[in-house]
Amino acid sequence: MNQAQQYQTIRARLVDPPVKLTREALQERDDKIASLKRTIRVHEQMQDQKQAIIDNLRQQIEIAAEAESRLVKELRKAKMTVATPPKGETAADIVVDDVLTQWPHLTKDHIKNNSRKAADIVAARHSCIIALATRVPDMSYGEIARYLGVNQSTIKYAMTEGRLAKGEY
Numbered sequence: 001m002n003q004a005q006q007y008q009t010i011r012a013r014l015v016d017p018p019v020k021l022t023r024e025a026l027q028e029r030d031d032k033i034a035s036l037k038r039t040i041r042v043h044e045q046m047q048d049q050k051q052a053i054i055d056n057l058r059q060q061i062e063i064a065a066e067a068e069s070r071l072v073k074e075l076r077k078a079k080m081t082v083a084t085p086p087k088g089e090t091a092a093d094i095v096v097d098d099v100l101t102q103w104p105h106l107t108k109d110h111i112k113n114n115s116r117k118a119a120d121i122v123a124a125r126h127s128c129i130i131a132l133a134t135r136v137p138d139m140s141y142g143e144i145a146r147y148l149g150v151n152q153s154t155i156k157y158a159m160t161e162g163r164l165a166k167g168e169y
Contacts, residue, residue, distance in 0.1 A: 091135075091136050092132055092136055092139065093108075095128070095131050095132055095135050095136060096108060096111065096128050096131075096132070098131070099124070099127050099128045099131045100124065100128070102124070102127070103120060103124045106120070106121065106124050110124070111124060111125050111128055111148060112148055112149045113149075114149060114150055125148065125150070125154075125158070126158040126161060126162065129144060129148070129154075129158040129159065129162075130158060130159065130162040132144050132147070133155075133159060141155040141156060141159075
């Protein structure tokens with residue numbers, strides 16, 4: 001390569017360099033870097049916000065779990081604690097009186113009578129049987145039958161009918 005060709009090659013590189021080192025190119029690169037840094041900061045802030053939400057939800061879950069455990073303990077205590085009925089009355093008397101408020105024209109004598117003629121008496125008796133079996137858990141079917149003066153098969157039938165009505169069978 002002669003000297004003239006070398007001169008032209010050097011001149012071409014200076015006039016049109018392969019890498020742009022102009023102020024505009026440097027400014028574009030700096031702007032792009034600044035934009036990427038802003039994007040990173042925004043994403044970091046979003047990540048921090050998401051983490052704060054997650055931490056808050058975890059705290060709420062812990063509070064709810066503690067409240068649930070307290071409620072379960074209170075419920076267990078309530079189930080264990082049996083209200084003492086007034087003198088002369090049993091828990092069964094209280095339950096039957098409560099059920100009979102739905103049939104104001106009926107008394108305990110109607111329920112304890114083994115009549116099958118009146119449908120409302122039978123319905124009230126079955127409601128009493130179901131209420132006694134669920135609200136007084138320490139009463140067996142035999143004890144319920146003796147209390148109401150009916151056969152134990154009547155108790156079983158009422159319980160089956162009650163479960164059928166609820167859709168348990």
